Amino acid sequence: MSQPTIESILEEKRLFAPSQEFAQQAHIKSQQEYQDLYETARANPEQFWANLAEQELDWFEKWDQVLDWNPPFAKWFVGGKLNISYNCLDRHLTSWRKNKAALIWEGEPGDSRTYTYAQLHREVCLMANVLKQLGVEKGDRVGIYLPMIPEAAIAMLACARIGAAHSAVFGGFSAEALKTRLVDAEAKLVITADGGFRKDKVVSLKPEVDKALADNGAPTVENVLVVQRSEEKVHMEPGRDHWWHDLKAGVSADCPPEPMDSEDLLFILYTSGTTGKPKGVVHTTGGYNLYTHVTLKWAFDLKDTDVYWCTADVGWITGHSYIVYGPLSNGATTVMYEGAPRPSNPGCIWDVIEKYGVTIFYTAPTAIRSFIKMGEHHPNARDLSSLRILGTVGEPINPEAWMWYHRIIGQEKCPIVDTWWQTETGGFMITPLPGATSTKPGSATLPFPGIMADVVDLDGNPVQPNEGGYLVVTYPWPGMMRTVYGDPVRFRRTYWEHIAPKDGQYFYFAGDGARKDEDGYFWIMGRVDDVINVAGHRLGTMEVESALVSHPAVAEAAVVGRQNEVKGEEVCAFVTLEKDYEGHEELSNELKQHVANEIGAIACPGEVRFTDALPKTRSGKIMRRLLRNLASGEEIAGDTSTLEDRSVLDKLRGGS
Ligand code: PRX
Numbered sequence: 001m002s003q004p005t006i007e008s009i010l011e012e013k014r015l016f017a018p019s020q021e022f023a024q025q026a027h028i029k030s031q032q033e034y035q036d037l038y039e040t041a042r043a044n045p046e047q048f049w050a051n052l053a054e055q056e057l058d059w060f061e062k063w064d065q066v067l068d069w070n071p072p073f074a075k076w077f078v079g080g081k082l083n084i085s086y087n088c089l090d091r092h093l094t095s096w097r098k099n100k101a102a103l104i105w106e107g108e109p110g111d112s113r114t115y116t117y118a119q120l121h122r123e124v125c126l127m128a129n130v131l132k133q134l135g136v137e138k139g140d141r142v143g144i145y146l147p148m149i150p151e152a153a154i155a156m157l158a159c160a161r162i163g164a165a166h167s168a169v170f171g172g173f174s175a176e177a178l179k180t181r182l183v184d185a186e187a188k189l190v191i192t193a194d195g196g197f198r199k200d201k202v203v204s205l206k207p208e209v210d211k212a213l214a215d216n217g218a219p220t221v222e223n224v225l226v227v228q229r230s231e232e233k234v235h236m237e238p239g240r241d242h243w244w245h246d247l248k249a250g251v252s253a254d255c256p257p258e259p260m261d262s263e264d265l266l267f268i269l270y271t272s273g274t275t276g277k278p279k280g281v282v283h284t285t286g287g288y289n290l291y292t293h294v295t296l297k298w299a300f301d302l303k304d305t306d307v308y309w310c311t312a313d314v315g316w317i318t319g320h321s322y323i324v325y326g327p328l329s330n331g332a333t334t335v336m337y338e339g340a341p342r343p344s345n346p347g348c349i350w351d352v353i354e355k356y357g358v359t360i361f362y363t364a365p366t367a368i369r370s371f372i373k374m375g376e377h378h379p380n381a382r383d384l385s386s387l388r389i390l391g392t393v394g395e396p397i398n399p400e401a402w403m404w405y406h407r408i409i410g411q412e413k414c415p416i417v418d419t420w421w422q423t424e425t426g427g428f429m430i431t432p433l434p435g436a437t438s439t440k441p442g443s444a445t446l447p448f449p450g451i452m453a454d455v456v457d458l459d460g461n462p463v464q465p466n467e468g469g470y471l472v473v474t475y476p477w478p479g480m481m482r483t484v485y486g487d488p489v490r491f492r493r494t495y496w497e498h499i500a501p502k503d504g505q506y507f508y509f510a511g512d513g514a515r516k517d518e519d520g521y522f523w524i525m526g527r528v529d530d531v532i533n534v535a536g537h538r539l540g541t542m543e544v545e546s547a548l549v550s551h552p553a554v555a556e557a558a559v560v561g562r563q564n565e566v567k568g569e570e571v572c573a574f575v576t577l578e579k580d581y582e583g584h585e586e587l588s589n590e591l592k593q594h595v596a597n598e599i600g601a602i603a604c605p606g607e608v609r610f611t612d613a614l615p616k617t618r619s620g621k622i623m624r625r626l627l628r629n630l631a632s633g634e635e636i637a638g639d640t641s642t643l644e645d646r647s648v649l650d651k652l653r654g655g656s
């Protein structure tokens with residue numbers, strides 16, 4: 001199945017309007033209502049967000065100023081005091097929601113747990129008190145390295161409750177990647193588990209933490225809190241490592257929420273960019289709480305009767321915003337699943353939907369493409385009639401996959417909500433509102449009310465309809481990242497200077513190319529920088545290259561993305577070797593494993609090609625464009641006159 005090309009996108013004319021029946025019951029009921037909201041927000045964004053902040057959240061103290069915009073630094077609801085764990089838990093305990101299912105969890109081996117709001121509140125208070133007992137204080141950072149178990153949500157909320165910032169690291173990342181993130185965040189404590197279940201295997205986590213902390217690898221970490229999940233035998237370092245179930249038994253379940261300033265640090269989440277080490281994206285409390293709450297409520301038309309399931313991992317932004325904070329702030333029932341389709345149970349996704357009567361299902365195009373490959377007999381054999389809305393995120397969805405999702409899973413009755421956003425944006429930016437927006441397969445449609453998005457050229461001028469350009473946001477929004485942790489200069493340079501500010505107008509640009517059609521619909525064309533999107537996960541080419549050259553056999557490495565039928569893109573590595581080494585299959589496998597060890601399995605190259613030299617310009621810059629052509633077996637396109645040594649190309653073509 002192919003990724004959308006510009007030509008195929010320009011030809012895509014299918015339009016799917018919300019049914020009247022759906023629109024009538026929706027929060028936002030018509031295109032007109034959306035346009036009115038958009039217009040109101042555009043005319044006075046501060047008033048728009050302030051009204052929502054008042055209606056939708058509980059504040060201990062009201063703000064003095066809605067927005068303090070000192071470009072590129074924004075502060076929202078300045079002087080306001082709140083606690084996001086209070087908004088996600090406590091405030092639901094005074095209503096019937098007290099005994100409503102807050103979190104339904106299904107483990108891969110078939111075990112399951114359900115927490116009501118009252119029970120989740122109790123668990124969070126217990127963990128918050130354990131953290132305090134281990135010396136964690138307001139303002140400290142806590143690393144979270146957990147599998148998809150309820151304790152991941154509990155840990156995040158417990159940190160937020162006492163005013164400690166969390167920094168989650170995806171459980172698929174290696175010890176090395178974990179270490180760099182713990183060091184950068186100066187984490188005081190790490191919450192982990194012995195292991196988790198993934199595709200019928202136990203994924204070890206605690207041993208990775210041990211490796212990351214070995215030889216004083218992350219010197220600020222004083223304690224490790226370990227959740228028992230897989231029941232593997234793990235080493236427990238005396239004085240440093242503690243079992244959660246042991247400490248939990250000795251603390252009180254009473255833990256009042258810490259009143260937090262609206263702009264207090266809520267979490268750091270690391271993400272890849274073009275250059276250097278991963279960036280710590282900083283999100284703060286009030287704006288993020290409001291933004292995830294409202295975007296989820298409107299874009300997924302969230303109701304009290306919904307059973308909402310997002311399949312992302314809690315270690316990524318989608319898990320933060322739309323498994324934990326957004327749903328719980330709304331008082332919804334959120335489903336969390338530890339497993340993934342696997343040979344022993346290819347239909348597990350559909351079983352979970354049937355078992356819990358899931359009404360809203362949110363996943364990624366790469367998952368949809370793998371469902372297509374596994375065959376429609378799996379979903380067809382289950383009762384999926386509870387579904388009413390389907391969502392997608394992480395990469396552009398090819399219209400073919402969109403149509404399959406619509407026909408087979410949605411039975412042609414569920415609106416498809418294609419949400420474009422990023423770790424940096426905190427929440428949805430461009431998305432249909434399912435009762436209002438007619439959808440087009442492959443388009444994320446229109447900006448959320450309050451989001452001033454556009455497609456511009458390098459000078460910041462809007463481009464013509466259907467012309468490609470840079471996707472930018474021209475006004476601050478409450479969920480935006482505040483800075484790069486510890487590096488405000490990098491924040492400004494990376495996101496706000498790619499397109500230079502002019503006449504006081506600033507442009508937020510985070511790496512995507514796009515076009516707008518004649519109806520104003522946005523079509524995301526993918527990254528325009530050196531970021532590869534593997535199965536919806538962002539990988540910086542430089543990170544993979546650094547991992548490769550850290551192997552003794554490798555002299556130089558250049559990495560590019562190439563199309564992959566299921567993952568969207570995969571890594572293809574070009575490598576030159578140190579003398580005395582020879583390129584053969586065994587070394588290729590060793591290098592793939594080396595990258596997996598250094599970063600994580602997601603970064604593992606699909607192919608390693610050995611070469612005598614890399615194509616470079618006379619000034620020594622690797623010409624990735626040519627490597628991209630070579631990796632995908634295409635003809636070399638464009639100008640090659642700046643190439644220093646043309647014979648390199650001929651050799652590479654020959655597949656040496
Ligand atoms: O390239 C865009 C792609 O994913 C990038 C953001 O990655 P990350 O920060 O890891 O967050 C992923 C989940 C929000 C974007 O720059 N992307 C995300 N959603 C879409 C998308 N591309 C096209 N359509 C989408 N719906």
